[in-house]
Amino acid sequence: MKITDLKCAIIGDFPVVRILTDEGIEGLGQGEYPKPYLKPHVMFYKDLIIGEDPTDVERVMTRIRRVGAFKPWGTAVSAIEVALWDIAGKAAGLPVYKLLGGKVRDRVRVYNGAVRFPLKGHTPQHYAENMQRMKESKEGFTIIKQGIAFHGTMADSMPGLYYGDPPGGPRATQGGLFTEKGFKHTMACIEAMKEVLGDEIGLALDCGPGFTVIDAIRLAKAVEPMNIMWLEDMITGDYTPYVLAQLYRDVTNASSTPIHTGEQIYLRQNFKDLIETQAVRVIGPDPLDVGGIAELKWIAEYADLHGIQMAPHGTADGLIGLAALVHVSATLPRNYIAFEYPVGKPDWWYDIIDGLPDPIVKDGFIDVWDTPGLGVKFNVPAARKYLKDGDKDFFN
Numbered sequence: 001m002k003i004t005d006l007k008c009a010i011i012g013d014f015p016v017v018r019i020l021t022d023e024g025i026e027g028l029g030q031g032e033y034p035k036p037y038l039k040p041h042v043m044f045y046k047d048l049i050i051g052e053d054p055t056d057v058e059r060v061m062t063r064i065r066r067v068g069a070f071k072p073w074g075t076a077v078s079a080i081e082v083a084l085w086d087i088a089g090k091a092a093g094l095p096v097y098k099l100l101g102g103k104v105r106d107r108v109r110v111y112n113g114a115v116r117f118p119l120k121g122h123t124p125q126h127y128a129e130n131m132q133r134m135k136e137s138k139e140g141f142t143i144i145k146q147g148i149a150f151h152g153t154m155a156d157s158m159p160g161l162y163y164g165d166p167p168g169g170p171r172a173t174q175g176g177l178f179t180e181k182g183f184k185h186t187m188a189c190i191e192a193m194k195e196v197l198g199d200e201i202g203l204a205l206d207c208g209p210g211f212t213v214i215d216a217i218r219l220a221k222a223v224e225p226m227n228i229m230w231l232e233d234m235i236t237g238d239y240t241p242y243v244l245a246q247l248y249r250d251v252t253n254a255s256s257t258p259i260h261t262g263e264q265i266y267l268r269q270n271f272k273d274l275i276e277t278q279a280v281r282v283i284g285p286d287p288l289d290v291g292g293i294a295e296l297k298w299i300a301e302y303a304d305l306h307g308i309q310m311a312p313h314g315t316a317d318g319l320i321g322l323a324a325l326v327h328v329s330a331t332l333p334r335n336y337i338a339f340e341y342p343v344g345k346p347d348w349w350y351d352i353i354d355g356l357p358d359p360i361v362k363d364g365f366i367d368v369w370d371t372p373g374l375g376v377k378f379n380v381p382a383a384r385k386y387l388k389d390g391d392k393d394f395f396n
């Protein structure tokens, strides 16, 4: 089999990848929705993979993997990798999880990082009300993640939270030392959310990046009695193009609270220091940023050897990304906790993708399906009307 074409369309705000072959089998991949600007980047790889056998996934990847980088620049390589597995699975007549080593579990736990209701303010009461709505959501999540401190809008809307001025701008780097008032406020919001969830549902907190090591240690110690699932990306993470594992190690060693990072990291080599020095207790690579699902599987196995847990990132991965997450998560060792459940955005995505279970999530889990490849496909007549000018030939 040979690859004959690589196409990319921006559907909604998601970059969607379609790889065509001379045997009429096609593969789908997807990148996170806030990355519509990546289309030219995806197309950069076209000439490098045309003529290759897509079922030799690793050989194709050796042709393109070197030309990638941390989030968002690992997305194109990752989306192509997922599409190759989709083709390989269809060619073999097997679900992708079989090609990754076979499933360890029949259903995969997911956590809530994307089913969201507007946060009406930043007082402890606002956080409690918002958490109550998420607790009642139909998916029945057993773990819910919320953004606090430098993650989300708290720092921007609370003057005096830290010794610094919010820099403004969606891509700006922020952070600094907390004021005592800011630290106490953050703690009060966490306590209010924990009060709502009790010990029935796990609370995870996305925190930064932007913490100093001083405050990261203070927070990790202060929340110890609350049994928080993890504190995510306090120091680096989320679009930070570096890791600083040693700083994380200082925080991890100072407290029993699990410390988490890794959503922005590209490739296994860049997890090496975090894993080998046991700098964090939980890692969260995103299959659509790290270099794909086989890359994520390798990292999970290596993390397991070092006593590190896995909670893959996925909030913006869309419905094709969801399928990729289900397949790889079914194969992960026992260090697997849950992946971050992505939603179709806008809602019409649920009308243009076929193959997902209905309902998708039951009691906080997704049943792993057995259709060949990723097991999802476009309802082409329904999807065609969302193609933008310049992408009209995507399904041809």
Ligand SMILES: [Mg+2]
Pocket (backbone or CB within 6 Å): 206, 232, 233, 238, 263
């Ligand atoms: Mg995060």
